Amino acid sequence: MANTTTSFDTAWTEHFRNDSFRHKLSSEILPSYMMGTRWYAAKSQKVKTCRIEMAMPFSITNHQTAFFITIEVNFAAGFTEYYFMTLAFVKDRSAVDHEIAIVHSLSIDAHEGVIVDALYFEPFRKALYHQILSQKSITDGHTKLSFERGKVLRNSPPYESSKVMGFDQSNTSIEYNGKYFFKAYRRLFQDANPDLEITKFLSDESYFENSPKYGGSISWVKNQYAVLSIGIIQERIDNVGEAWNHTLDMMKGYFERIEATSIAPKDIEDILNFELRETEALRSDFRLLIGDDALQKVERMALRVAQMHIALFSNKVDTKFNPIPFNGDYTVWLKNRIIYQLNARFILVEENLSKLKGLARQYAELFVASREKITTQFLAFEETRLNSSRIRIHGDLHLGQILMTPNDDFYIIDYEGEPESTIRDRKVKQTPLKDVAGMLRSFHYGIYAVIFDEKSKHKLSVEDRFLVGEKYYRALSAVFLNSYVKEAMANNLDIGYESEIRYLLQYHLLEKAVYEIGYELKARPDWVIIPLTGIKQILDELS
Template sequence: MTTETKPKKDLNDEYVYKSDWPELFENPQFIEELCEDILEPYIITKRWYGGKASALKYIELIDHFKIQDNNDAFYGLVLEVNFREAFVQNYFIPIALVTDQSFPQEDIITKIQLNDVHGFLVDATLLESFRKQIFEKILEGAKTKYKGLEFRRGRGCKDTEYISSRFLGAEQSNTSIIFNDKYILKIFRRIFVDQNPDYEINKYLTEKGVFKNTPKYSGSITLRFSDKNVITIALMQRLVKNQGDAWEYFLDQLKGIFKKLSEIHPDVTKIQPIGMFDKIDLSIIPDEIMNYCPMSFFEDIDQLALRTAQMHVALGLERINTQFTPQTYSNDYSVWLKNRLIYQFENRVNLVENNLHKLEGLRLELAQEFLDKKKEIRKRLLDFDESKLKGERIRIHGDYHLGQVLVSDHDFYIIDFEGEPESTIRDRKVKQPPLKDVAGIFRSFNYAVYSTIFNNMEDFRYTKEELFHFAEVLYSYMVTVFLRRYVKYVQSHNLSIGYKKEIKFMLNYCLLEKAVYELGYELNSRPRWAVIPLKGISRIINS
């Protein structure tokens, strides 16, 4: 007996159903074809789809709900994407029916005929009528009649009517919409059955009112099945007027520094790095550095350190809400941390072994050192003794780097508290050492310095080895300036991060963790850049 396989329709084919739009989701044929034929070729092309490196097995519609005003009806879809590697991801897509035959082809999910109506299924965010409707529901703080779909208005929202909406830049892992040129609504595409950390932390910081340098919580959309079974669909915040993110801002400054260095052309090998814990005030940075670096460069780093410290102090203030109350280190935390990091480390070892043939020169040399010293690195990751640590663990940013910071007139605003993309939603909420965020920004400094070299090497009158040497010198001063301001502020505001020995251990530990994490991305995406995390790992294990 043979089983016939139903041929899949071409993208230009039309799906026909004997249903009207309001009753379409009661049609079992539509549900089947939506999951099996329509959505799969659509989502794999989207920037927000995070399963491109895995083999999609099947899609299941686990929930849908109507978002309806007087005339316009839209549906929200909650999808479960199952992969052949035996894991799942959940996604949110709002959809709409349009009959405009001039609708852009690239924005169409599929052609569809409902009784005598010919039209298209599209992502509802493309329609102003949808954007207007959800903004007005947030203003009202309305709850829909469908289960627990909640629209909440936050303290940062002062408007009373919809005026305009537009998309923020190119499509990313989420969809961001600007309302009234005052608010940014982030629609989460990959979703979790739990409150999103970005929502939790943003709302907490706004309501506490202690940390001003993050966008104010202005509203949210939540799908609530029960008190402990929720999905954060969207987060709205006040729009911060800015000149872009700190990554591009510092890249621009670093390019100028390296150009000036190249013009003066000293013997850079005679300039030596400074130790991370050497105390140095801005006023006594030596001329051999200040000849090429404007004072404003280090003043910006000092200001970023202050804002980072203020964020951590604010996150460590809570004494009632257990989601935010600080905790000491414990055996449970150590077990969780070690299991997580050893699994990640073994994955990176396998990646390096499988990619050695792609590496050459310094990258190959450092990769071989990584493999030769894998037992030592493994031991360092396991060498976490909570009984020797006196500091506190708090809720942290979790994915802190220069791209998560907005620049506004030489000041900085911290955004995007979702946490590490590789981590589970539960792991993102585990209280961790605040110095993990500091390590994240240090690794980002390191990336900024080296990417300046990689992207502009032909403009600089030095060999790659000489540029790498000056990169280490400049990086050491950036780190020292940041750390001095950060430690001074948090310690004077009673956030316990331990004393010098503990700070040094924790920073080196978190820097190693971050560099190992980065190694996976670089080997998978751009092996030429693997030298950056490999140098970071080498620096730590040889110090």
């Protein structure tokens, strides 16, 4: 927020017709504000120009108006991003929920006040809820905002309460009546958001129950060729947190039980990579170390992932969702995309080598030295050896995208896809095994997060932690894969046979690990050892 107060003589509702105000807002006030938010993704990029593309008035009350605005940000690097905000003018800054909502101090007709992000202003949230229930569009010239009410809200439940959930997110989520979530998409794409498309499809056109039900949406109908997703409302899932946290606890328990016994790491059962194994088929002493409760949870997660894919495979008519085969066009797209990303990761690792120490430095150097081998592995993809189908998938599936319920069931959320990907890439149909690879990588992440946790007082040596950790990972993977493949095959989900499943899993596990390097080096460098470890192990298997 700027320290100075901007003064204008015109009324708030006339401000967006005021060239001087729009220029100051777009060139100074909003860029400064966005830099302090979690959802602005391009903080390291130099901005060339910033302009307000759409400013749609929205009535909060008879006497108060907010604006839906979209911001076009052009960067010196030559690309453009679009962001969404809601702005209101309030005289009392204490009327908003959090200081993060304060955009700029403003004086209008000698009345002091502040421009705020209206999502943090309760009267705005109430008006927004009623607008979705009404399904009435708002038009301004050749553009309009479209409000849709879904099945969850078909009985138009009255407004009771609302609150913003968390402040450290890439989107902004609002809880309504303790029963529904509205997610405002902050970064916009020139098309419908895949999160909205898939959530609505699973809710309204499939029998899949373990995903939030669609309650409605807001879209900006920019023109006859472009409809942009602004936000989605869906049912709130009663949960006890993300599966990541619960899985991490069960993984810590595994290592603690090993250290509490006299069992030698070499004597723990060793399962082959990509093996399919029933829980009951694990050796009894291994099951005691892992815990039957943990194994049952892994099986159930796999079951829900398979059921999601079966639902996404079910529509044979809608071209957005119908299954299609592998072909040459897909292969070209896949290789171009992966090689571009891979080259960016090599550059990033080389630039950060001097910051890494110990095993992380050693594995990073190995990654750079293995450039030709990794590149060759990705370029070797050949669609003619694949007979399975491609479908719409989650695209960014991991333990943090799964909610655990009080009765130990699991719900899959957040279908936006990989944050780095373009909107077009997120909608490309791929093998559902890419999502499975994402889950296996997430198990691997959790295990090595425990292994490398410096706060834990491990009794085992690093070598022994690696040994028992890998045995644990292969056991969880075997149980997960068995449950997933069993459900998939029973419902005719076309994922191929054993050799094809193994090939696609291996390919996408390497892809996922390479992708993870970028996130870790940018967000938490201390964790880059985890994807680097995964890549080393995959390379060892390929040798």
